Amino acid sequence: MAQFNISGALTQKLFAEGDGGTISSIWFCNRHASDAVTIDLYIEKKLTGRFYYLKNQSVSVKNFLQIENININVNDFGLYIKLNNSDSEVDIITQ
Numbered sequence: 001m002a003q004f005n006i007s008g009a010l011t012q013k014l015f016a017e018g019d020g021g022t023i024s025s026i027w028f029c030n031r032h033a034s035d036a037v038t039i040d041l042y043i044e045k046k047l048t049g050r051f052y053y054l055k056n057q058s059v060s061v062k063n064f065l066q067i068e069n070i071n072i073n074v075n076d077f078g079l080y081i082k083l084n085n086s087d088s089e090v091d092i093i094t095q
Contacts, residue, residue, distance in 0.1 A: 004092040011082045014092070015074040017045055023072040023079070023094045030059040031089040038084035039065070043077035051077075059090070 006012055015023075030037045041054040053072070059065045072079060083090060 002094045004094075005089075006081055006083065006092060007087075007089045009083055009086045009088065011080055013078055013080055014094070015079040017074070017076065017078040019074045021074055023074065024070060025066070025068045025095045026070070026072075027064060027066050027093045028059055029064040029091040030061060031091055032061060032087065034061060035085065035088070036060045037088045037090055039090065040082040041080070043072060043074075043079055045077045048077075 002014075004014060015021075026041075028039060036058050039054050039057045039059060040052065041057075042050050042052045044050040053067070053070070057065065081090075081092070
């Protein structure tokens with residue numbers, strides 16, 4: 001299990017390629033007081049490409065998004081997140 005506090009609109013790496021393991025579920029909680037957040041979540045590997053799990057997925061104010069029964073292998077790919085605004089804030093829990 002890993003927890004992250006992500007803020008801002010820059011792409012951030014959650015897991016690097018080769019970190020090992022598999023993610024079977026992930027939760028996103030929007031912490032912003034007044035705005036929805038839009039999330040891009042993807043895996044990427046040089047020379048192979050980028051593959052999206054979420055693209056422009058909106059999470060409303062003080063709400064959450066839960067994804068279960070997935071199989072993200074972080075041995076072969078890095079896992080990245082990008083939020084839509086510089087003041088966006090999301091808590092993430094992976095399992």
